[in-house]
Amino acid sequence: MILYPAIDLKDGNAVRLVHGDMDQTTVFNDDPAAQAKAFVAAGCEWLHLVDLNGAFAGEPVNAAPVEAILAACPVPAQLGGGIRDMATIERWLDKGLARVILGTVAVEDPDLVRAAAKAFPGQVAVGLDARNGRVATRGWAEETDIMVTDLARSFEDAGIAAIIYTDILRDGAMKGPNVDATADLARAVDIPVIASGGVSSMADLTALQATGVISGAISGRALYDGAIDLAAALETLKG
Template sequence: MILYPAIDLKDGQAVRLVHGDMQQSTVFSDDPAAQAQSFVDAGCEWLHLVDLNGAFAGAPVNAGPVEAILETCDVPAQLGGGIRDMQTIERWLRKGLARVILGTVAVEDPDLVRTAARAFPGQVAVGIDARNGFVATKGWAEETTVRVTDLAQSFEDAGVAAIIYTDILRDGAMGGPNVAATEALARAVSLPVIASGGVSSLADLIALRDTGVISGAISGRALYDGAINLPEALRALKEPA
């Protein structure tokens, strides 16, 4: 299982939110590229980036910090937040991003996801952010009546690289991930599923790994706070379940 250190970008800084609330943010670094490089130096194989302002604005806002991270770090990175048209997808991939994450448009314009996945095989992931089993969009600000499993299954044949599943009520709260819901989703689809939200300890990572069906986990606050030792976690996740 791959561990993806998360760098959430708000107003050019690396922050973490609680329950996706932009008013409840903690700044962890004024230099996101240096923060990203520290994760790389610790041995991470991927980076998970989120343009929080972009998620609300519907277009990239923190392009500068993202580009600095791509120029500084030599591991692949995936980015979500404000990526809602083909031009933006193409621009980010040209700049060296390994994978774009499409969230809001997966609900509002699923044909775009399918078109992008065909055009860029292996470089398009679907981000499904959920509250009580239903999908939320536009930076988690709007709730839908779409069920998580239904949305994920609708992309089974689209050629997307992965599903990134975030339980909003767990995110940033250090209360542990929703292992049961994430495992259920992973068993309901053939696509790789990456867990996000609430991953706050090595035990959480091991629990996700030991399901045998979850391909990755994203963690942010726990890495910044030191609740998870990144080199130790990376070693543990290479061990068999």
């Protein structure tokens, strides 16, 4: 199972939110590239980046820090937030991003997801963010009546690289991930599923790995707070 350190970007800083609330922000580093380099130095194989402003604006806002991270770090990075058209997808991949994460458009324009996955094999992931099992969009501000599992299954034949599943009520709250819901989703589809939201201890990571069906986990606040030692966690997950 791959551990993805998360760098959430707001106003050029590396931050964490609680429950996706832009008004509940903690700034952890005003130099996101330096933070990314620290994660790489600890041994991470991937980076998970989120343009929080972009998720609300519907277009990239924190391009400068993302580009700085890509220039500074040799490991692949995936990015979500405000990526809602083919031109933006192409632009980010051209800049060296390994994978784009499409969230809102997965609900509003699923044909774009399919076209992008076909045009860029292995480089398009879908971000499914849920509150009580229902998909939320536009920076989690809008809740739909669409069930996560139903939407995931609709992309089964699209060729997407991964699904990033976030339980919004767990995100940034240090209460542990929704292991059962994430594992149920992973069993429901053949697409690799990455857990996000609430991963706050080594026990959380081992519980996710023990399911045998979850391909990755994203953690942010716990790494910044020191609740998870990244180097030690990476070593444990390898073993």
